[in-house]
Each structure stands twice: as structure tokens, then as C-alpha cells.
Amino acid sequence: MRILADENCDRLIVEELRNAGHDVISAMEDLSGGSDGDLFRLAHAQQRVLLTDDLDFGHITKMETLRPPAVVIVRIDGMSRDARAKRVLNCVRALEGTVGGHIAVIEPGQVRLRAMQSLST
Numbered sequence: 485m486r487i488l489a490d491e492n493c494d495r496l497i498v499e500e501l502r503n504a505g506h507d508v509i510s511a512m513e514d515l516s517g518g519s520d521g522d523l524f525r526l527a528h529a530q531q532r533v534l535l536t537d538d539l540d541f542g543h544i545t546k547m548e549t550l551r552p553p554a555v556v557i558v559r560i561d562g563m564s565r566d567a568r569a570k571r572v573l574n575c576v577r578a579l580e581g582t583v584g585g586h587i588a589v590i591e592p593g594q595v596r597l598r599a600m601q602s603l604s605t
Contacts, residue, residue, distance in 0.1 A: 485580050488527040488552070490536035491516065497535075497558075500569040501576060507532075527552030533583065535572075554583040555600070558590050 489498050491511040498510045509515075509532065511523055518526070520540055527534040533554045556579070560568050575590045582597075589596040 485576060486530065486532040487535050487576075488523060488530065488532040490523060490534065490538055491518075492537045493535055493558070494565060494568060496565050496569045497572050500573045501535075504573055504577070506576065524552065535576075554579075554586050554588065556583065556588045556590065560590060560592050563592065 485506050487501060487506055487508045489501075489508055489510045489512070493510065493512070495510075495512065498508050498512075501508045509530075511518060515523065515526070520538065524534065526532075531553055533556055534552045535556045535558070537558050539557060539559075556576070558568070558572055560571055563571065571592070572590060575588070575595050579588055579595065586597045586599055
């Protein structure tokens with residue numbers, strides 16, 4: 485999967501995804517200081533799933549016309565870094581091929597999927 489990891493994504497998650505063969509660009513490494521809108525548009529331009537801990541990206545999908553293939557929001561506080569990284573990796577594997585056009589929210593006991601809303605014209 486082609487992924488753009490937001491600045492708030494733990495480096496261990498980025499490393500686990502890369503080690504599993506995913507093509508991951510990390511905003512923390514390569515795009516520090518970019519706005520949420522800039523990252524959103526870059527994910528669209530490069531056809532990368534946007535991976536983030538930031539709930540604001542769920543709201544941006546309602547306003548932007550150029551959207552990434554999907555947004556994956558990580559909401560698994562209270563877990564160790566290793567457990568979080570493994571949970572995200574397992575969820576990304578499970579979502580591969582099915583997440584397009586959706587916002588996925590990874591939680592400790594479930595993954596919620598909802599379609600990105602269409603923009604009114």
C-alpha cells in the first residue's frame with residue numbers, strides 16, 4: 485500500500501509498515517511543517533492513503549475536492565508503542581484493497597469504516 489504518514493504518526497509505526505513492504509512517506513521526515521491541507525492534497529496527487537492520529541482529517545474530507553484514496557485515523561491510546569505499531573500494521577494489511585473511498589478509524593477492538601461524503605456542487 486502507498487501511504488503518507490502524518491507528522492503525528494509514531495516513527496515505530498512508519499518503520500513497521502516499511503519493513504512489511506509498504507511504500508511509506510513520513511511527513512515527519514520529509515515534509516515537516518506542511519499544513520493539513522497540503523498533506524491532504526499531496527496524498528491525493530500521489531495516490532497515497534493518509535495515515536494520521538489527527539481527527540481533523542475526517543473533517544477535511546468534507547471540504548476538499550481533491551481527496552486521497554483513503555484516510556486511516558489511529559485512535560488507540562493507552563497501548564504500548566510496540567502494540568500500537570503491530571495493531572496498525574495488522575489493520576493496514578486487513579484493509580488493503582478495501583479501504584478506497586473510505587475513512588477508517590482504527591480502535592483497540594475494532595476498525596470502523598465509513599464512506600467519504602460526496603461534496604455538494
